[in-house]
Amino acid sequence: MTAHVEVLPGNATDFELALAAVLDPHARLADAVEAIRVADQAPPVPFLPFRVWELGLGELTPYVPNVFALISEGVRWQRVRGTRAAIDRALTWLGYAGALEWQPTRRRWWNGVQLALDRFRDAEEPDLDRIEGLMGLSLPFRSDFLRGFRGYDVRAAETGWTRTSACMLSDWSGARLHQAAIAPHRQGASAPKWSFGREWLVDQAAAEPDLSALGVWIEPGGGSPLWSSLTVPWSGDISHWTDSADVIRRRAIATALDGRRCWVRFEDDDGTIGHARARVRAVAAQVGGEYRVAGQDWTCRTDSPTAVLVSALTRFGDGFGDSAGAGRTATRMGLLFDAEPVAPLKPAIPWAGPDDLAGGTMVPSSIGPGALPWFDSPESDRLVAETACTIPFGRTVREQVRFLLRL
Template sequence: MTAAEHLLPTSSTAFERALSEAIDVTPRLDGAITSLSGIKFTPPPSFLPFLVYEYGLGELTPYVPNLYDLLREGVAWTRVRGTPAAVDRALGWLGYTAGIEEAAVRRSRWNLFQLALDRVRDDEDDLDPIDGVANLSTPLRSVFWRGFAGYDIRPLEYSRNRWSEARWSSSSGARLRADGAKWSFGRTYSFDHAMTEADLTALGVWIEPTGDGEVPWLDIEWPDLAWDAFGGDARSELMLLAVPAGTAWACFRDSGGTVIGYRRAKVQQRVVVDPTGPYQFGGLRFAAAPTGADMMLVEALTDFGEGYGSTAAAVSLILAAEPADPARPGALWLGPGELDAGLPEIALTPLDIEFGRTVRERVRFLLRF
């Protein structure tokens, strides 16, 4: 250790050198001072709150509660804060990735941005942290206002997009709190269902196969069609044509078999395979066909929040039903006991859907007659 007298000028007096040595605490603190070298690389737990404060990382503690992780990741995050790289790094702490979509410069609120997340949120509790780190990672002028995955419908802009592919109000989504971001998620469940004898009998359209290609006449009001309107499987086509007219509904039930709710179908069409058709299922495209079809496509799409708090364990279809309350003929979602079903349920299929406030659930059935 350097002697204290060596730090004084050569003109110092003996009294000054003695006083310097008397008040010098270096001999007593030298060991502690030496041990501080590199302590920030392996700090003890008691040091962590002070280091977080020193590095200005306190605003990240709600999103990275492990302070060792926060010190390791947070310092690197501060170096790229205000750039897309900071958003990527912060979302990685939460287990997500996303593409950043900024508002068009022609818009009055050009500073808004959205996140195209890599998947539907794992849990609703993940959304507030995503909102928080997104706003902390971007420049002060930028505002995160929406995240989406699986379901993304944009507002109508005249002369810029098709009316049938846009909303008249704003982008799709729902907010969990008034001052928070909007979230728009969607999941699709597709079921290719071969109609069983039990299904067809329940609908009242079952035709016994004769084995010789002929179709026996049934006491049903058949459409006024020529026989050449049917394809190779006239029996299947006739059974499909005989299905009673009415609105189709998807019926969701919990694990105990109790009805959670009914959702009106947005698509209910006899279809044939058509590469240019508007409907898609299982990698193929389909088009509506009034005749000559032996398949029916039924699709229902729940709205945000419908069924919230429940978990569906099965879904089935009711092909002809109306709301029991005549004052609500256009209702889209009905609770237990609110549907007047003209036909029994068919195509009961197990699934697992935890309904949420920010997710629209799409169920599609391709019914093969």
């Protein structure tokens, strides 16, 4: 409890001292005064909205879920508002961190700011809206928040400053969650873009049932195989008299699969979500190769391949569902070879819906259900290299899926 200090001057008379003692409310209000002081330092839950209003932090409440953190850190944020320190402090309230990237002064839109997040976002909603709101309130009034990214960052072309192979001619990569910005001082302006990317890898040996279903299986063995034993299509010289049987076998299988039409199918408990167009390449491990997969560099090789690499990259919003629904999560994925888009769809579409493809090679159920323990129905045919997964699709993320089938 705080000490009671008399404020009467030293020359006060006895009457004045007695009158002050009689009229002093401290004796009966001391407990209430102490309670107010304690409540100011550690306010009870019913007091929190009033405390936020008292400190002038109401504009932050839509974006900060933890009111206790807002009250304890909000005043410090106000003191550095409009600086990078304010952005760093605001992002910590949401469990994020990031680096700011200001537009070059040579650009007409020199006041734009991009945010490189330190990690992949937890959820599109409400995390991205909260980050956008806090960025709008923390940045200098002159600055515009243009884009946030993590894992997938493709920049717009700038004549004389960028390579065409490393940029896009139109704009930065990303997708908008809203048409207009939600920051109070930017009403009517375009909302910022969000650009995220994730990588998924399936690394396994090419199984005999899968290759048999595709018509490219060759029995391994010692010595040199006879030409009559090669059941795969081939053109030109795919063998040399000095090559071993294993090299000839891998080359024949990889050559037959290289460039073959393929799709990555994503499924959940409700059925097929969609198909992403994939590229099939015969590859071999090589330092400095164009692909970085499973901790190794790989390059396209049809003369001495050791694996087949199937890669697909979804677009922003692929697999998310309709605009009014929540995003779907793939629990299984696999490869569908030789399927064609149905009319009137174009042959080179990057994404196909559940009913947009016709045909395709499936692995017959006669191989036995033991290899796929997650199958509910052992009698069902399956996809090539089918595997369990957990891929939550979103509107602001591109999923990079790779299958490395070792021969």
